[in-house]
Amino acid sequence: MRASLRSDLKEMLAEQFDYRELLYQMTLRDLLLRYKQTVMGFGWAIFMPLVNTAVFSVIFTRVAPLPTPVPYPLFAFCGLWAWNFFASTLRFSVSSLTSNTNLVAKVYFPREIFPFSAVLVGVVDFVVSATVLVAMMVWYGIVPGISILWLPVVIAVHIAFTAGVALIVSMANLFYRDVKYLFEVAITVWMFATSVVYPMDRIDGRLGAVLALNPMTPIIDAYRNVLLLGEAPTPAFAAAALLSVVVLTVGWLVFHRAEFSFAENV
């Protein structure tokens, strides 16, 4: 059992390395397509979090004012920016296998390519919309401190967790098409259970205890800590990091062991 686990892990990584060219081409394909099919192209990556920031800024500064450690629009944009990478990558991953039926049923290559290229597309959007965050930081006169050195770690954990969940949802939707609809509901609920547009730390009691199990909250808080507040990530982030590694490893292993049956079930 142990030996087969190790050989599976080795095979998974070796296959990804062998097919790195395809991963690149599939990512390029999806980026090119968006650029060709839409007028705004990459503008959409910036537009969505901006509109949401505007809406929530009205709500939480005029309707129900909310104290935040940094100006609210910056607080909200930082959260929406990080959340948007997670949510839009997953939305794209959910149907990544089922919308490529032709390839899944007829050509052999590691199927991880589909969710992974969705993640890479998400990363590109993430980088593009980061320019807005930088602009807002300049506007509000916030200079990140030495804590910005944590940023690569935060991003790595964020990507690992996203990729792990992406593998799971894409595979689940291949076997049960209900997942796509369930996902839409779940991702909305999940967003409001995460510190995206308001801080979580003031919710206590039983609800607070349940919400503390959500790994996305410490990840999004970590972005604010290292970029806006000049602090190191919280201990909860370490737990989220550990969980991310577990989710990615287990998700990938399950995906890898099930992928031989994809062609028959797609």
Place this chain on the structure above:
Amino acid sequence: MPGPPIVFDGVWKKFRRGERHDSLRDLIPSYAKKLFSRPNEADLQESEFWALRDVSFSVDHGEALGVIGQNGSGKSTVLKLLTKILRPTLGESRVVGRVGALIEIAAGFHQDLTGRENVYLQGAIMGMRRSEIQRHFDAIVDFSGLEPFIDTPVKRYSSGMNARLGFSIAAHLDPTVLLIDEVLAVGDVNFQQKCYERLREFRKSGAAIAFVSHNMQAVANLCDKAILLRPGEAPVSGPISDVLARYFRAFSLSNPHVQVLSASLVDDSGLPLERPVKPDTILTLRGSLLCTTAFSNFGLSLRVVRADGLVMFNGVSTSDQAAAHDIEAGETLEFAIRFRASLLRGTYRVDVSLFDATAHRRWQEIVIDGIGTFAVDETNRVAGCVELAPTFDVTTGAAVAR
């Protein structure tokens, strides 16, 4: 690793009939059922069937295997197992080396991308590196003949253009194993010719080829051995001419009106044909039929069909001043049809039919397809169907005043 690059060893594959539960509503009952019974891999559940039963073959370097059979006999399943898209239920399917799969050669094309972008995408799907695609790019475009359209989105291409571009990419892989599934059915004659030439080059350079096709002439041209898959029965494999003969025989030797007691195709020595004949050989088809229905005033017809379905000859006995005959139910009919096989290389099927000589009414015809088969072996001619035996009379040297 030594040994043949393609090995298919005692492979069984089962499929589900109909739809699997696709939604959660059906999931729960099915899991409840699974909980109480532990199915054995080798057992068939109801709604399951064997697509392949105990299929074995191997293909060595420089060999080409034709995989033939009716629709639904499992040909494409064999290729999907070889490409690792499917896994065998039992047995082992092993392919060693760099695999080029010409199955759905345009599967990876995205309609909104241009031909150029699709070459890179499809190349990567087929396992080529970017540097490799870049190096071969001009050759690929040149081979496809699509240079003026290479920056046009593929959605504006015709299906023939799609296939040409797809094959051109595949043709510039450098495979040690080549798996081909009926991809050459599209494209015009010239392009098909080019494709087959390319395949023969691959074979000469040592690639092992597995070729699935309904075009028996193409199979006969490219392959030296074949496997005939039959639904519900053991497959037949062997040299190409033997397997093709079995394929044609499988069609219809049983008929509600006549029963074939014996049939053989012989040359002038009177011995049954064992190997391909030369063009212009005189062949005789001898047969004995038992009629189970009475038939009056009938004649015989002879039809010779090439493996790809081209009818080389179809003629009736009464046009050659042969008399018509009558027969009662339960009587036997003996016949001998002599003909000159003025044909070029290929595999041919012989059909015989009984028809109503009074009216030439075709609906009263009783056709016995594939009562005999033969192959013609010849390499003198560049191309063609029929041996015309031309003589060339040429004179040179006379000066012409201008």
